[in-house]
Each structure stands twice: as C-alpha cells, then as structure tokens.
Amino acid sequence: MEDFKKLYGEAKEKIDTLLMQVMNGREPASLYQPAGYIMESPGKRIRPVLVMFSAKAVGGSWDDVIHASLAVEMLHNFTLVHDDIMDNADTRRGRQTLHIKYDLSTAILTGDVLLAAAYEYLQRDLKGNAKAVEHFTKGLIEVCEGQSLDKDFEIRGEVSLNEYIEMIGKKTAALSRMCCAVGAILGGGSDAEVEALSNYGYLVGLAFQVQDDLLDITADASALGKPVGGDLLEGKKTFLFFKALEKATGDDLSSLERIITNKGAKPEEISYFKNLYTNLGVLEDARIEVERLTNEALHQLEVLKNPKDIEMFISLANALLNRTK
Template sequence: MKSFLKIYTEQKSQVDKKLSVILKKREPKSLYGPADYIIQSPGKRLRPILVLFSAKAVGLNFKDAYNTALSVELLHDFTLVHDDIMDNADTRRNRLTVHKKWDTNTAILVGDVLLAVAYELLTKDIKKNEKKIVSAFTKGLVEVCEGQSLDKDYELRKDVSLSEYIFMIQKKTAAMSEMCCKIGALLGDGKKEEVKALSNYGKYLGIAFQIQDDLLDIVGDENEFGKKIGGDLIEGKKTFLFINALEKSKGISKKKLLEVIKNKGIKEHELEFYKKIYTDLGVLESAKNEIEHYTNKALLGLKILKKKEDRDFFTWLAYSLIKRTN
C-alpha cells in the first residue's frame, strides 16, 4: 500500500505540472509573466489537494477535478499578491513579492487577473451543481476579503478578544479551506451529509492551520518556514499568541505587551524577551491545545465517508499539518 505522503506528493506533482503550463501562452506577457511567476512559487498546494481528495471521497476521479483544483490555487495566489502589497512584504517563501519584483500597479492587476482566470478554470470541469459551486467559491472569496479587512482593523485596536480573532481567521483562512472541500464534494455530486462533513473538515482544519501558522512564527525554523521568525511580533500583528498573552498577562508583562501595540511592533533585539513572556504565560501550550481542539473537530464528521482510505487520508493530512514546521 502506498503511503499517504506518496499519494499527496503524486497529486501535488500533477498540480505543479499543470500550474507550470497554464499561463504560458497567454498575452500580454506584461500581465501573465508576473502572474506565472507567482503561481509557480513553490508551495504546499494544500487547497487544490483538498479539492481533489474531497472530490475523490465522493467518488469522482482526480482527472475530472484538476481544473477546479487549479482554480482554488489561483484564488489563493490572488490573495497572496494583494495581501503582500497591503502588508508591504518584500519576500514570500524566500522570493521577492510581485510588487517588489515589478511594481504595485502590476501587482494589483496581476492579482485581479489571477482571480479572473480562477473563475475561468472553475467552470471548466463542472457538469452538475454549477450554481452551488460558483456560489460556494464566491462565498469563500467574499469572506477572504472581509477577513483581510478585519485583520487590518485589528492592527489598530487594543482590545481584540480571542473570539474576535477566531471569527477573523474563520473568514481569512478557514473559509477558503472550507470552500475547497465543499466544491470538491459538490463537483463529485456528493450527498448532502458528505458535503457537510467535508466542508466542516476544511473549516476546522483551516482554523487549526492558522493557529499553527501563528505558532510557527515563534517556534519555527527560519529556512524551512520561509518567513522571518518573530515577524508577527516585529510587525505587531494580532496573532493567537499575542491576544492570548495579552488576556493572560498582568503587571509588567501586560505593560510590555501593550507597548507592542503602541509602537506597532517590536525591535528585533527584543524578540527573545517577548518569547520568554509567551513561554512564561503558557501561550504556546494554549495554542497547541487549540490546534488539537480544532483538529479533532475537523475529524469528527469524517466517519460518514464510505472508504476507509479516504477517512485515513484526511486524518493523516490533518496530523501532518499540525506537526508541520513550514
């Protein structure tokens, strides 16, 4: 029997292969060149994988879901390109961001066209449930925009609660993985309960994934993670760790955490000091517990899936993401 990693890697290779040619012949090059650069950036291809395996879990062949799988990857890339402008990020996964390699105007338009081509691909494979699939995809897009807006709002606020944070990442991150599973299941014309179970899997997996991302900002390895360790603290981002720390802290710790908000971030040499505050307050442990909590919620409904191999794959995938270092 093949290992799950091998199955994942096989499908990831298929996605990579198709991504490598999809924009090559399109004109104008001034637009599709930078778009091609971003879609070929190495990545986990988690979202297309969710589409493919959700479709498979309700009986569809992989080959009938590739265009839809590519579609969600392009949607993801659209969010990355525009978010990187907003965050003024210079690099992503050790490569220059589009607005740094070219310019902001190019990056705006590249994001736009990636979204346009995403819709183009989305409708290609659909044979049933057209309206439901386009609606689910669009709902994911709307929520991503709302989540990004909330994230920007939170940067300016002192009093963001953990439940507000969860609400935000549901929109910014989890709505997208939920949508991937949902449209995969709809593409394969899955039963209502299957669509629901897979959607929930995607949703809770997304929340767990984002908290893990927040955690990796502190405990990750810079080379593997592809982002600067401590970057969230340096930029003063309202992550799970920060909000949890603020809620738990008193006295001097609280004062120092409030300074992060006031100064819109910390200096690099203060990183170890803040890491210690996090450790002392037990926020790393809390994050791990939350991640486990949402992972368990993700897995809860999967028993409805017919084949053991599908249930096992999704379980393996969820645990791999928890244990990931990048």
C-alpha cells in the same frame, strides 16, 4: 503515512505540471507573463489537493475536479498578489513579489486576471452544477472580509480573541472550507458529505493558523526561514498574544500593551516575551487549541465510507499540524 505521502506527491505533481502551463499562449504577454510568474512559484498546493482528495472521498475522481483545483490555486494566488501590495512585501517564497518585479499597476491587474481565470477554470468542471460557484464566491467574499479585518486589527488597539478567531476564520479557514466543499460537490457528494468535508476544511484551516502562530515562537529560526518571534517584532496580533493579554497582570500586561502602542517588540525583548508566554501557559493553550480543532476536524470524517479516504484526511491534518515551519 507512506501511502499518504505518495498520493499527496502525485496530486501535487499533477497540479504543478498544469500550473506551469495555465498561462502559456494567452495574450497580451504584459498580463499573462506576470500571471505565469506567480503560478509557477513553488508552493505546497494544499488547496488544490484538498479539492482533489474531497472529490475522491465522495466517489468522484481527480479528473472530475482538475480545473476546479487549478481554480482554487489561482484564487489563492490572487489573494497573495494583492495582499503583498497591501503589506509592502518585497519577497515571497524567496522570489520578488509582483509589484516589486514589475510595478503596482501590473500587480493589481495580474491579481484581477488570476481571479477571473479562476472562475474560467472552475466553470470547466461545473457540468451545470452552479452550487460549486456559490461556494467558491462565498469563500472569495470571506477572504476579502478577512483581509479587511486583518488590516483593521493593525490599526485598532482593542481586539478580542473572538474577533481574532473570526478574522482567521475568514482569511484562512474559509478558503480551505471552500476547497473541500467544491471538491465534494463536483465529486458528486451528498449534502451530508459536502457539509462534513466543509467543516473539516474549516477546522483544519483554523488549526493551521493557530499552529502558525505557535511556530513563530517555538520553531527554530533555520526551519522557519525567518527570526523566531517575527510576529512579536512586527506587532502582529496572534492567538498567543490575545491569550497572553487575557492572562497577564501588572508589569507583564503593560509590556504586552506596549507592543500595541509601539507597533512591535524590540529584538532584545523576544526572549522575555517567550518566557512570559511559557509562564502564562499560552504556548500550552495554543497546543491544546490546535489539538481540539484537529480532533473536531477528524470527527467530521465519520461520514466518509472508505477507511482509506479517512486515513488520507487524517494524515493530511497531521502533516499540516506536525510541521516544523
């Protein structure tokens, strides 16, 4: 784990340093200054790290994929900028969102140019390997589809757990899958390696999202940086919510359904729902699902040759899933 932390830190520092510069010197400033503001926002840089680790694990180097790594972070930030507009979010990571700091037009256009710049950066690492662009584009399309499904679910009453899993698969897991695929392809991996790492990325992405849903109830408010039960307050449909809907009966079921009708729970109801989730066993269900997905993800690593790389991916999964916020 110490080795992992050191390596992750090194990769992140490399990325952070470059992200501070990527938009420098580009004109017009009216476009690239807001783009720089976003790229400099602090973040975990999980996605570029996935690209770098994947390249390394199949015999390539970080340098082989450094632009591709920046590209996936740009793509990720493109989604954040546009999603924040759609969600009417005023802040992100403690900073003003772009459409608040500037205006709607600037935010739309900055998102667009981040995506364009992502393709520009990706190209620099292709060395004629068009397959990486295919995976990149597939990931992008799925992210758009996932966001559209997520918006649908806010409006539609009836949504199933399976549909929810499809949605987070596209909105969250497709991107981490793509990161691993692009890293493995540009690192020179075999088809089997590309597939195994893609699966790893997808499964870890799903596990990450279910864990996120769980933390909304189980984390402390101070670690979370927002009130416990925020998803319930917002009426957000989560893994816990769908599982509870499946299991609850009578008054309990009615109160869950009221969250849909009222588009959210009241603050004074949070402890009732927390108890309900506990009693129905859905917190436990979520923990089991996270573990199942993680185990399946780790199972994919058998294809890798170097035990050291396997260890890094195991530590990465653990770091993502044993977090407290």
